[in-house]
Amino acid sequence: MTRMADMALSEGAVDFIDDAYLTGLVEKTLADAGRVRELLAKSLSKQALSVEETAYLLAATDDDLVEEIFETARELKRNVYGNRIVLFAPLYIGNECVNDCAYCAFRRSNKDAVRRTLDVDETRRQVEALENKGHKRLILVFGEHPRYDADFIHDTVRTVYETKVGHGEIRRVNINAAPLDVPGYKRVKEAGIGTYQVFQETYHHETYAKLHPADTRKGNYPYRLDALSRAQEAGIDDVGVGVLFGLHDWRFEVLGLVAHALHMQQRYGVGPHTISFPRLRPAQGVEVDYSHLVSDHDFKRLIAILRLAVPYTGLILTAREEPELRREVMAFGVSQIDAGSRIEIGGYTEAGDAQTQALEKEQFELGDIRSLDHVMRELVEDGYVPSFCTACYRLGRTGEHFMEFAIPGFIKRFCTPNALSTLTEYLVDYASPETKAAGEKLIAAELEKLEDGELKTELIKRLGRIRETEDRDLYF
Ligand code: SAM
Ligand code: SF4
Secondary structure (H helix, E strand, C coil), X not given: CEECCCCXXXXXXXXXXXXXXXXXXXXXXXXXXXXXXXXHHHHHCCCCCCHHHHHHHHHCCCHHHHHHHHHHHHHHHHHHHCXXXXXXXXXXXXXCCCCCCCCCCCCCCCCCCCCCECCHHHXXXXXXXXXXXXXXXXXXXECCCCCCCHHHHHHHHHHXXXXXXXXXXCCEEEEECCCCCHHHHHHHHHCCCCCEECCCECCCHHHHHHHCCCCCHHHCHHHHHCHHHHHHHCCCCCEEEEECECCCCHHHHHHHHHHHHHHHHHHHCCCCCEEECCECCCCCCCCCCHHHCCCHHHHHHHHHHHHHHCCCCXXXXXXXXXXXXXXXXXXXXXXXXXXXXXXCCCHHHHCCCCCCCCHHHCCCCCCCCCCHHHHHHHHHHCCCEEECCCHHHHCCCCCCCCHHHHCCCHHHHHHHHHHHHHHHHHHHHCCCHHHHHHHHHHHHHHHHHCCXXXXXXXXXXXXXXXXXXXXXXCCC
């Protein structure tokens, strides 16, 4: 491990990504069906895999063995996480940016980008529009710019929480913004955030250097790699890692993500809460090397392998992907998706539900621009329980987020009842008649599955209160 150059890094920071070693694992690990099956059994027993073990799963290319990997990921998802899917929406606050990431339409050299930052009133109006659709969880997205400093992020989060309309309120605000220093993270934490996400984009040093010019803030690889360790030092124990797939060999990147998760786990006793795996999308004026684009088949492999390698970490799938594929990979263990998303700044009030996209105002093109109601209906018809639950973080059940994974009965006691309560709120307050009918049917079926007892009686009482009174936000 290389000691990192001093630039306000976390205590004892090291660069734990060894390109030559990870590349060697990708290139030299031989296909071994017996070993793969042993590892699948290990994952099913809820143990995380090492990078070396993950490399065996990556080396499996035979169709039947890949199908076994898919099936094991489905089984892990079914047995451990059940059929809940958490829903959120992204809210782009501003696209000013001092960086020049080759793949992003917000890069400073893109002179055609229409630059805009929402002011407080505009932010409120976007939030109201999202609340009126039924959203309860947002991720705020920022370019990297001195004006988007820790105070600005803090104040924006406060504005979001304070904005309420009817029964609408945002109960959890996550952040996707530039890395901060420790005091900066502390300031943002004071606003009561959920997860702070920073994607490494690519763990491969040479590729990173090519895509992020050295004279930009983001050009500093070690500073970015250390971003979430600084967040931990500042007391933010809920962090999200990610890779922009398509910049370098996807198998190397999977190993990078696993190495990062293990590093966090070892250092702080808690791994990342979530992993994001966006695939590179077309963006305004972007011409990068597309030779590493990930096919749909490999994308499914990488999601299934991540599910198995880091079984206790949430997986986030975004609307960059097309609806059909989203539907398929959800079964592999995706735990969160966004829905009804607009990534044009001001898009929730100004673009409405129009199926049009204005490229000069967007960071990249979306693959799924269906409404929240449409996505909700499809989910419930497919037997998923869409959830807007925010209970754990509000009750201080964070950090040890793998509770739901590791503590027997946790999902039954907390997650399922909370998912059904928040779904009922949605159906009563926001759903179309068709979604409402489909959702009520699903709730009845889920209640049927619950064991009789105090918890079930209390839950049924609460669902009745939501339907018949103004009571909301009832959680376990
Ligand atoms: N500016 C901050 C940063 O770069 O970390 C945070 C916001 S940035 C708008 C959020 C993420 O968008 C980036 O981390 C990157 O992974 C993703 N992104 C950028 N360009 C993209 C593209 N063309 N297709 C898909 N995702 C992209
Ligand atoms: Fe700026 Fe982030 Fe886009 Fe890079 S990815 S140009 S830092 S907004």
